[in-house]
Every structure is written in C-alpha cells, then in structure tokens.
Amino acid sequence: MALLASTKTNRPTAETLWIGIGIVVAYGVVPLAGSDYLLDAVLTPFLVLALAAVGLNVLTGYAGQVSLGSAAFLAVGAYAAYNLHLRVPGLPLLVDVVLAGGIAAAIGIVFGLPSLRLRGFYLAVSTLAAQFFVQWALTKFGWFSNDNPSGVIDAPVLRIGSVSFATAAERYVFSLTIVVVLTLLTLRLLRSQSGRNFIAVRDHEIAAKVIGVPLLRTKLLAFGISSFLIGVAGVLWAFAYLRTVEPAGFNLDRSFQILFIIIIGGLASLRGSFIGAAFIVVFPLLLSRIGAAVLGRVFDSGVLEMSQHIVIGALIIVFLIAEPRGLIALWDRAWSALRPARRPAIPT
Amino acid sequence: MSGIATGAGVLRLEEEPPDEQIHGSTRERDNATERRTERAAQTLANPALGLAKISLTFGGVAALRDVDLEVAQGEIRAVIGPNGAGKSSLLNIVSGLYRPTRGQVQFGEHSFDQVPTARLAAHGVARTFQNLALFKGLSVLDNVQMGLAHRMRAGFLRQIMGAPLARRIEEENRTAAKEVIGFLHLDDVHDRFAGTLPYGVQKRVELARALVARPKLLLLDEPFAGVTFAEKQELSQHVRNARDSLGATIVLIEHDIGVVMGLSDRVAVLDYGRKIADGTPDQVRADPAVIDAYLGVAHEDATELAV
Ligand SMILES: Nc1ncnc2c1ncn2[C@@H]1O[C@H](COP(=O)(O)OP(=O)(O)OP(=O)(O)O)[C@@H](O)[C@H]1O
Ligand SMILES: [Mg+2]
Numbered sequence: 063m064a065l066l067a068s069t070k071t072n073r074p075t076a077e078t079l080w081i082g083i084g085i086v087v088a089y090g091v092v093p094l095a096g097s098d099y100l101l102d103a104v105l106t107p108f109l110v111l112a113l114a115a116v117g118l119n120v121l122t123g124y125a126g127q128v129s130l131g132s133a134a135f136l137a138v139g140a141y142a143a144y145n146l147h148l149r150v151p152g153l154p155l156l157v158d159v160v161l162a163g164g165i166a167a168a169i170g171i172v173f174g175l176p177s178l179r180l181r182g183f184y185l186a187v188s189t190l191a192a193q194f195f196v197q198w199a200l201t202k203f204g205w206f207s208n209d210n211p212s213g214v215i216d217a218p219v220l221r222i223g224s225v226s227f228a229t230a231a232e233r234y235v236f237s238l239t240i241v242v243v244l245t246l247l248t249l250r251l252l253r254s255q256s257g258r259n260f261i262a263v264r265d266h267e268i269a270a271k272v273i274g275v276p277l278l279r280t281k282l283l284a285f286g287i288s289s290f291l292i293g294v295a296g297v298l299w300a301f302a303y304l305r306t307v308e309p310a311g312f313n314l315d316r317s318f319q320i321l322f323i324i325i326i327g328g329l330a331s332l333r334g335s336f337i338g339a340a341f342i343v344v345f346p347l348l349l350s351r352i353g354a355a356v357l358g359r360v361f362d363s364g365v366l367e368m369s370q371h372i373v374i375g376a377l378i379i380v381f382l383i384a385e386p387r388g389l390i391a392l393w394d395r396a397w398s399a400l401r402p403a404r405r406p407a408i409p410t
Numbered sequence: 411m412s413g414i415a416t417g418a419g420v421l422r423l424e425e426e427p428p429d430e431q432i433h434g435s436t437r438e439r440d441n442a443t444e445r446r447t448e449r450a451a452q453t454l455a456n457p458a459l460g461l462a463k464i465s466l467t468f469g470g471v472a473a474l475r476d477v478d479l480e481v482a483q484g485e486i487r488a489v490i491g492p493n494g495a496g497k498s499s500l501l502n503i504v505s506g507l508y509r510p511t512r513g514q515v516q517f518g519e520h521s522f523d524q525v526p527t528a529r530l531a532a533h534g535v536a537r538t539f540q541n542l543a544l545f546k547g548l549s550v551l552d553n554v555q556m557g558l559a560h561r562m563r564a565g566f567l568r569q570i571m572g573a574p575l576a577r578r579i580e581e582e583n584r585t586a587a588k589e590v591i592g593f594l595h596l597d598d599v600h601d602r603f604a605g606t607l608p609y610g611v612q613k614r615v616e617l618a619r620a621l622v623a624r625p626k627l628l629l630l631d632e633p634f635a636g637v638t639f640a641e642k643q644e645l646s647q648h649v650r651n652a653r654d655s656l657g658a659t660i661v662l663i664e665h666d667i668g669v670v671m672g673l674s675d676r677v678a679v680l681d682y683g684r685k686i687a688d689g690t691p692d693q694v695r696a697d698p699a700v701i702d703a704y705l706g707v708a709h710e711d712a713t714e715l716a717v
Contacts (some may be wrong), residue, residue: 075608077559083527144664171582207608247570250570250572251566251569251570254561254566254569254570254576254580255559255576255579255583256562256566256569258545258552258555258556258559259556259559260546261545261548261552262545262548262559264547265544265545265546265547265548266543266544266545268507268539268543269539269543269544269545270545270556271527271528271557272505272507272527272530272531272536272537273531273536273556273557273559274529274530274532274559274560275556275559275560276528277528283566287566310568326465330547365451
C-alpha cells in the first residue's frame, strides 16, 4: 500500500524500504508461512475483491458515475474466460484473462452509454439493467455454462506454460501478481490526463465540457476500464478463489458488497479499495469469533449473518455522514498524527 | 473623445471611490482612450466575436431580445447590467451552453446557430463562470493543466505506457500550467486541492485555467464578484495583462459599472434582456437611458452582490 503513495512523498528511501518489505512479505513469507485457510479464505478473496473495488472506484470514485452492476461484470469475466478456455483450446491462459476483461469492458461500455443522459440515482438504476440482464442470460442460455443444468461452471486449473497454479499458495501468488500489476497500471492511468479528465467530469461536468474534455469518450473510458478490471477480478474469483461458480453467486448482493467496500474504504482512493476489501473480508470472520466467544452456541450462522448486516449497514451510514472519504481518511490522519511526534526523535 | 466629456464622466463616477483606484492614473486613462478609438475602428473589419439578433426565451420568459454585439480583435469589451438582465445567458450562448431561440453567433469566419461547446477550446475560446466551477478534487496545478486537456492527442494506452508522444504533451502542458501559475502568483498554493482555498484565490485559479490555453477570446463572467478590494485590483490587472501580454480579446461581464470603467474599451449595457446602450465607457456613462435604467440601482445591487 505504501507503493501507491510512493511518487507523492519526498522520502524515497523510506518508501523504497516499505515497498521492499511489502514484496518480500507478500511473495516470500506469506505463501510459505500462511496456512491454507488464511490463503484460501482470507487473502485470495481479499485480493480479488480489492481489484473489483479498484475497478468500481475508477468509475464511481474518480469519474463520478454510480454503478450497481459490478457483479454482472464479475460474472461476464468469469464466464467469458471459462468459455474462451473451453472453446479456443490453443489460447494461453493469460490471453484468456485479458480477453475476458476485454469482453467485460465491451459490455460495460454498452451499459455505460446511458451515462451521457442519466446521472446519479437514475444512472444507478439503469446499471441495474446490466445486473439483471447478465444473470438472466447466464441462466437462460445453457451455452455459457457448457449446458450445465443450473449454470454452474468448474474452472480449469490455472496454467501458464508448464507452470500450474493449483495449491492455495500458488493461486494466491497468481492473484497477487495480477492484482498488483493491474493496480499499478490503473494508478498510472489516474495520474495521466485521462485520469484528470475523470475527476473533472465528476467535479464539474459543464466546465469540463467547455474546456474541451470529450465527455462521452471520458465516461465510456471510465466504464470500459472499470468493467475490464472487474471482469478480470471475476476471472480470479472463479479460477483462483472459488473454482466452482454459478450465476446466483453474482447477484445484486455482490454488487452492493463491492460498492460498500469503496464507501467504507474511501471513494477515489486506490488504497481505500484495499483497506475496504480487507475490512469486508476480515470483519465477518472476527465477528463470528467474537460472537462465538461471547455468546457461545446462541451465535449460530443465522445470527452471524444478521449481526453482520446490521453492523455493516450502520457503518455505511456512519461513514457517509461523518467521513465520506472512508477508512483511508482515518488512516491518513492517524499517520500524520504519528509523524510529527516521530520527527524530533530523528537526530538532525 | 473630448477631454470635457471624460471629465464629466469622472465627476459622476467619483461617487464610487474604489473605481478610481482600479483605474490608475489619469494619464493611463488617456492612453486607454486612444487605444479604444483604434480598436473601435477595427471592429467592422474583422470582429473576434459577433452576435446577431440574439433572442432567448425560457418558457415564457424572455431572457434576451434582439441583442447585437460586436467585439473587436484585442479589445476588452464589458457587458454590464443589473441582476437578471441576461448577461450570463449571453455568455452561455457564446459558449454554446444555451441555444438561442433566434440569432447567430460568429467567431471570425465561422457562424453558428448553436456554438458547439465541445469545439470551443479548439476555436480558441475560454471562459470562467459566475459561480466557481473548479474541479475541487484536483490540485491547483492540475486544475490549471486541465485547461489544456484538449491538447492531449495520445490515447489512454499511450498515456498509461508513457509513450513519447504522451510524455511530450504532458510535459508541455505541465510547463505551460506552471508558467501561468507563476504569472498569477499561485505558486504557494499550486499543490493544494482547489476546493480548500479561499474564494478569491479560487477565482484566480479559474482565471489561470482559462488563460493557460492562450485563448484568442476570453469570456469572463463576473470575475470580480465577491472578492476583496485588494483581490479585485489584482484581478483587474491580470485581465489587462491577458490582453496586453497574451493578446486575448476579452468579454467581461460585470454587475457594477464602476469596476469596468477604467478597464474596458467599450461597454454594452443590458437591461431586461435588451441592449440599451453601447459605446465607450464615457459615452455609456453619459447616456440618459443608462442613467435612468441602470445607474440608479447600481449601488443597491453592488451591496447585494457583496453578500
Ligand atoms: N437555465 C435557465 N432556466 C430558466 N431561466 C433562466 C435560466 N438561465 C437564466 N434564466 C433567466 O434568464 C434571465 C437572465 O438571467 P441571467 O443569469 O442571464 O442574468 P444575469 O444578467 O447574469 O444576472 P446576474 O447579475 O444575477 O448574474 C433571468 O430572468 C433568469 O431567471
Ligand atoms: Mg450572471
């Protein structure tokens, strides 16, 4: 995460150190020391959800276009990669992944077209069309799931050349690499003129238009990039995390989950996407441990789910009112509060 | 222009002390008068902007009626008028945000029923807004650089990959933005988020964003409204510089007749959507129609506006 702030601060040595530590821990320590449970049930879903949140953040946080269709693009990515792998056997897996993202991007652009006319609530409602249409199409047409009666697909083993990523640790490393590379590319995009155009369209569409920002192209680019990232996250969700998925897994709840990640983590913040994803993944696990410890048997899965919904709902409201910039704003404030205290300690 | 007429105008204007300071010395004013006459002569030859019989109605309300306006190359052209006179509507028509019910807009040799807003920058036109229209979530430097967004010819993939073309344009734009930031004394705040700055500074950032593209035609909608007296003086100097150093033709909307007197070459007066007077500041100031319709309420409006 220090990686993402690196070019902004002027302490390259400390930043480089943090990046180095991050790489060593993420690639060296975690896959070796982490249990399968940690890798499979915590870290891999965290990475995949973080990537989806980065995708939604590009669209909603940066470009200001609200979307409730994220799960549809996860599904498109997953099913597109599955079919590419199944029907075009010669294709290397990485090409499948990129093409699946591209197909999600194309569909995202189509559903982004109304954004030229609609905004806010109305746009959100129109993105719901993507949500319902995709889920309906995947259930209705057996072709997508190779004629599985309930639309379920079994993902093949991830393989690049002769290297296969089958174990929990290997699938984690595969996800980590894709998520890091795509996040860095997204960061570069956001720092470029296109990224500034996103924010300009979000903050003052008329001024942006007068200046000569191409509105339609900018919005469709945001939809395309966003759906691409979410589509690739969908591939990872199906191939690296669950390995067996069905259309019902990509329902509206999933779309809301990704929206909640960026609201809780922080809109228009890539770091926020990661913090929010970490929160969404870890929080239910913590809640069930704490609940079980405090209440014992009474705290069954029904109670867990209910209390989870209540707490997350309450948090969303609290964040929207008290800190619209999310956890990342709290993090940054805590960080800058720590720093002045530290500085005098460094001999000059 | 006779010295006596100027004198009479000054006498009348003396009622508003701030203006005298904005105008600068009398000698400056004489020079300005000479320039004015020269520019007025160019008007018909090659206008930078021409409006012909512009009318605009909203539902049943007529915001503009048969307004003609000609702006000569390199002149500072003020459009003044009380609240609701139709000044902003006029700029919105020139920038294509409104489509006039009737009439035509002309830039150089191009004539439009509705100006294509998306091509405005390409035509060398930039504007500011009456209410701040900055990008709150971008730094001051990025806001100013946004004024050159239309120059980025490299696609997003080349921008991500840092292709030579994208890097070169980015570099050029950044340099130009920094230059204008220096020009408008915004260096100290260049890395601040625009939304966090005081109102007067934001107005200056918006001017910088409009200036960075070196527009041929600059449209300013009440750039001095709601800023402190010192800021007003500084801003009006920048407006003058934009013409003198950058060679821009300027249309300046103002609420208050006094502010534009020393700054503009010619003044058009709108009232209830009609143009009731047009000429040099001295002519306009002496015009009975203007005195009746407008000057009588100027003071009230000025205080209203300061709120
Ligand atoms: N978008 C709009 N919809 C409806 N009426 C409008 C619109 N824009 C302007 N008007 C009306 O047109 C008339 C002229 O408004 P305009 O904003 O052009 O005046 P103005 O001279 O700029 O006034 P001010 O000094 O208050 O800025 C007003 O009666 C206003 O209510
Ligand atoms: Mg106005």
